[in-house]
Amino acid sequence: MANGTTVAVDIRNAVKRYGEFTALKTISLGIADNEFFTLLGPSGCGKTTLLRMIAGFEDVTAGEIFLYGEEIETLPPHKRPVNTVFQNYALFPHMTILENVGFGLEMLGQSKAQARTRAGEMLELVQLSQFAARKPAQLSGGQQQRVALARALAPSPKVLLLDEPLSALDLKLRKAMQIELKHIQRETGITFIFVTHDQEEALTMSDRIAVMSAGELQQLGSPRDIYERPRNRFVADFIGETNLLDVTVDRIDGGIAECVLDSGQRLSCEAADSVAPDSRAHLSIRPERLVLGHDPAAPALKAQVRETIFVGTDITTLLTLENGPEITVRSSNSARGNKRVFAPGAHAFVAMEPGAARLLVD
Amino acid sequence: MAGGAPAPGGVASQTFASARNWLLMPSWAVLLVFVAAPVAMMLVYSFLTKEFRGGVIWEFSTGAYDQFFCNRGLFGDEPCQIEWTYINIFWRSIWQAGLATVLSLLIGFPTAYFIATRSEKTRALWVFAITIPYWVNLLIRTVSMKFLLRDQGPLNDLLIGLGLTEDPLRIINTNLAVQLGLYYSYLPFMVLPIYAAVERYNFTLSEAAADLYATKWATLRRIVLPAVKPGIVAGCILVFVPSLGAFLAPDLLGGARNFMIGSLIEEQFKGNAGNWPFGAAASMILLTLVLLVLLVSATQQRRTKGAV
Numbered sequence: 001m002a003n004g005t006t007v008a009v010d011i012r013n014a015v016k017r018y019g020e021f022t023a024l025k026t027i028s029l030g031i032a033d034n035e036f037f038t039l040l041g042p043s044g045c046g047k048t049t050l051l052r053m054i055a056g057f058e059d060v061t062a063g064e065i066f067l068y069g070e071e072i073e074t075l076p077p078h079k080r081p082v083n084t085v086f087q088n089y090a091l092f093p094h095m096t097i098l099e100n101v102g103f104g105l106e107m108l109g110q111s112k113a114q115a116r117t118r119a120g121e122m123l124e125l126v127q128l129s130q131f132a133a134r135k136p137a138q139l140s141g142g143q144q145q146r147v148a149l150a151r152a153l154a155p156s157p158k159v160l161l162l163d164e165p166l167s168a169l170d171l172k173l174r175k176a177m178q179i180e181l182k183h184i185q186r187e188t189g190i191t192f193i194f195v196t197h198d199q200e201e202a203l204t205m206s207d208r209i210a211v212m213s214a215g216e217l218q219q220l221g222s223p224r225d226i227y228e229r230p231r232n233r234f235v236a237d238f239i240g241e242t243n244l245l246d247v248t249v250d251r252i253d254g255g256i257a258e259c260v261l262d263s264g265q266r267l268s269c270e271a272a273d274s275v276a277p278d279s280r281a282h283l284s285i286r287p288e289r290l291v292l293g294h295d296p297a298a299p300a301l302k303a304q305v306r307e308t309i310f311v312g313t314d315i316t317t318l319l320t321l322e323n324g325p326e327i328t329v330r331s332s333n334s335a336r337g338n339k340r341v342f343a344p345g346a347h348a349f350v351a352m353e354p355g356a357a358r359l360l361v362d
Numbered sequence: 363m364a365g366g367a368p369a370p371g372g373v374a375s376q377t378f379a380s381a382r383n384w385l386l387m388p389s390w391a392v393l394l395v396f397v398a399a400p401v402a403m404m405l406v407y408s409f410l411t412k413e414f415r416g417g418v419i420w421e422f423s424t425g426a427y428d429q430f431f432c433n434r435g436l437f438g439d440e441p442c443q444i445e446w447t448y449i450n451i452f453w454r455s456i457w458q459a460g461l462a463t464v465l466s467l468l469i470g471f472p473t474a475y476f477i478a479t480r481s482e483k484t485r486a487l488w489v490f491a492i493t494i495p496y497w498v499n500l501l502i503r504t505v506s507m508k509f510l511l512r513d514q515g516p517l518n519d520l521l522i523g524l525g526l527t528e529d530p531l532r533i534i535n536t537n538l539a540v541q542l543g544l545y546y547s548y549l550p551f552m553v554l555p556i557y558a559a560v561e562r563y564n565f566t567l568s569e570a571a572a573d574l575y576a577t578k579w580a581t582l583r584r585i586v587l588p589a590v591k592p593g594i595v596a597g598c599i600l601v602f603v604p605s606l607g608a609f610l611a612p613d614l615l616g617g618a619r620n621f622m623i624g625s626l627i628e629e630q631f632k633g634n635a636g637n638w639p640f641g642a643a644a645s646m647i648l649l650t651l652v653l654l655v656l657l658v659s660a661t662q663q664r665r666t667k668g669a670v
Contacts, residue, residue: 057569077572090570094588103584104574155575 006033006068008159008191009054014063014073016049016215023049025215026063031159031193032208033068036185038194040202041212042238047195050212051161054193056080068158078107083152084161088168089144091136097123097147098132104155122150125184142173149184159191166201178204199239203227211235229270233360236284243290243327245283249359252277257359259283263323265301269357282360287330289356292317292340292348300349303327305342315341319350401649408642416636426643448626448644455623456651458537458612459605462544463552466601467594469545470552474593477553478560489557492550504543504610511539511615535617543611544601551600559593560586595659603652623648 009031016024024046031037039047052058054065056077065073072080083104091100101122102115110118123129126146136144145165152160162181166174182205185192196202202209203223211218211226211234219231230236237244247259250266257271259281267283275281293300303319306326310333317329317340329350331340342348408426410418428434431449432442477488495503510517511533518530533539563586571581587594609624616622623644630641 055569055573057572077569078575078577082573084570084573086566086570088566090564090566092567092570092585103571103576107571107575107577107580151574 007031007066008033008035008068009193010066011050011054012064012066014050014053014065015061016046016053016058017061023215024053027215027217028063029210029217029220031191033191034189036182036192036194036205036207038196038202038206038209039212040196040199040209040238041218042197044214045212046215047197047212048163051084051163051193051195054080054159055082055084055161081157082159082161083155083157084163085148085152085165087164089136089148091144091147091151093136096133096135097128097139100136100147101151101154104151108155119150119154122154123147125153126150142169142177145169145177146180149181153184153188153190157190159193160185162192162194164195164197167196167198174201181205203239211238213238230284230358230360233282233284236282236358236360241287241328241330243283243285243287244360245285245321245325245327247281247283247359249275249277249279249281259359261301261321261323262325263301263321265322267352267357269359270355271359275359275361279361283357284360285327285352285357287316287328288314288332289353290327290329291351291353292329292331292342293351295349300351301327303348303350305344305346305348307344308341317342317348319348321350404642404645404649408639408646410639412637412639416631416633416638418638423639426637426639429637429640430643430647451621451626452623452647452651454620455606458540458544458620458622459602459608462541462548462605463598463602465541466545466549466552467598470549470597471556471594474553474556475560478557478563479565485561489554492553495546496550500547500610503546504614507539507543507546508534508614511542534615535619537616537620539615540612540620540622543615544605544608547608547611548601548604551604552597555596555600556590556593559590559596563589592663595663599656599659602655606652607648 007030011027011029011031014024014027015022027046027050039050041047049058053060053073054067056072056075056079060073063073064071067080067082092103095103098116098119102112102119105115105118106112120129120132123132126149128143128146128150131139131143131147136147139147145168148165165181166177169177178201181192181194194202194205203226206223208220208222209226210220213234219226219235221229226235227239230239230242233244236242245261247261247267249271250258250260252258252271252275255271256268257275258266258268260266261283269283301321303321305317305319307318309316309318313333314330315333317331319327319329321327327350407418409422409424411421411423411425413419428442429445431445433445434440434442473492477485477492480488509515512518513530513532513534515534517533518527521527521531533542567585567589568581571585572578576584607624607627608622609628612620612622613625613628627641627644627648630636630638630644
């Protein structure tokens with residue numbers, strides 16, 4: 001975290017065990033004030049458990065959680081100044097939209113009239129004022145989603161927790177809500193902790209992302225950091241698409257490794273910190289950083305085209321390298337990219353942009 | 363179908379409707395024979411003249427209702443003054459049944475909530491346990507209860523043995539005994555519908571309430587209770603209505619002083635002392651009361667559902 005910023009949520013050595021099963025293995029991380037922070041990982045990685053621990057729905061087996069310097073892990077949920085947007089919204093079905101949004105304020109001791117005024121303002125923020133008198137069941141999924149957001153924002157929480165709030169929406173609505181959420185986060189200045197398994201969503205919205213897997217923190221960094229400098233094979237594979245090639249490391253010099261492909265071809269590439277010489281490792285290359293060509297120019301790999309797939313904005317070419325490994329190349333659907341479309345069965349050379357390949361351990 | 367061009371599914375849905383009517387015939391027949399016919403018979407009998415030693419004379423009379431509501435003096439020739447005897451029995455019955463319902467709710471709700479929040483496997487076991495007493499006939503259960511509660515019974519032996527009392531507590535032939543009998547008979551009717559409602563309840567709503575600063579008590583009152591209200595209403599009706607007409611518990615446990623409607627009606631059809639039209643009239647009055655209760659709760663339910 002950058003120096004000089006306030007820490008909103010500080011998780012110190014938090015562990016969660018259910019009997020024999022360990023859901024979270026000693027996690028420590030700090031989330032900055034005003035940050036849009038995302039916990040990203042496949043289902044079962046512990047991201048929702050961590051969020052529920054911050055909200056107070058799960059107790060902490062070991063470790064501490066601080067909220068703006070105050071230790072909160074032993075407080076019951078109703079005493080923590082955080083609010084949650086639930087995955088399936090959890091709107092109160094017997095209350096109107098306005099009553100739903102005003103509920104938190106009423107519980108904080110505001111009068112019904114005060115709560116109503118503020119709830120009305122929040123509904124304006126999410127553009128649902130005209131639905132104030134309706135019941136949740138009369139609203140569409142996207143509208144319910146926005147009510148859930150308004151309800152969680154109404155008591156002005158110090159931190160807003162969002163548990164896969166967009167997963168039940170269709171693609172178009174999801175994209176629109178991603179932008180709206182980001183916009184609301186900037187406008188209100190509230191710290192958002194967002195849980196998702198959708199890497200694209202995480203990249204689009206977050207200031208920083210914590211990638212989790214099997215109850216462990218795999219990498220913490222900005223979207224760009226995580227995409228371009230994945231720390232290990234899991235992160236490279238989970239975030240975006242990548243080609244993973246098995247290599248043997250020959251030598252390392254100043255962060256640049258010289259490695260040998262199984263076909264005997266040598267390549268030099270950036271290496272993550274933990275790579276040792278003479279070890280087996282994986283070379284990660286993003287498909288869009290590869291270029292197809294006819295010339296056997298120096299660090300290019302010889303390959304045979306298996307299939308060409310047209311995906312609208314891009315053209316994806318699947319190839320087989322010498323000695324068997326498969327590799328994917330993506331070029332943009334542009335005048336330049338279209339010159340590099342090959343027929344299946346044709347031979348081509350795969351060239352790498354400088355710095356495109358990255359050496360990873362498991 | 364209302365005017366205009368028929369909807370595409372029109373013919374099919376008409377066929378479906380006629381098939382549905384035919385398929386419903388057995389249910390209608392059962393309702394007719396076992397509900398409509400007896401009620402009609404009772405209504406007719408309540409307006410007939412009584413014959414001594416039971417039975418009726420087929421002659422129209424409002425005598426049964428007159429006997430219920432009017433006191434016309436020793437020789438039955440004075441103008442009508444309100445007769446309190448039966449109204450009091452009704453009132454006592456309503457009060458007893460109401461009390462039994464409220465206390466069953468107080469015991470039944472936590473029980474149902476407890477069962478519904480167990481793991482899926484143990485839930486079935488708990489529900490099974492709740493229904494075990496129902497494997498034994500109600501009469502036998504009530505008689506057993508009489509033996510448990512009497513002055514020299516096990517309950518008093520226990521209380522004396524523990525030194526909590528010196529003389530046996532007078533429980534049998536009191537309102538308390540009637541109440542205990544009613545809970546024992548009807549508590550599962552309270553527990554089961556509430557259990558069904560709590561089981562369907564989405565507990566994420568409780569988390570959402572806690573997240574929005576609601577204490578446990580506020581969550582129960584503002585979120586859980588409204589959500590499971592249909593189950594509570596169903597349970598209350600299922601306890602109140604049979605309690606109101608119960609005669610086994612009041613008869614066997616309450617003694618002569620705790621006479622309730624059920625016993626009053628039962629007596630009119632028993633042996634030679636009976637009065638069929640009067641029994642039928644009392645039944646009709648009871649039925650009217652029960653229907654009023656159901657009507658009120660039905661309108662209540664509709665109001666809670668609101669515009670949905």
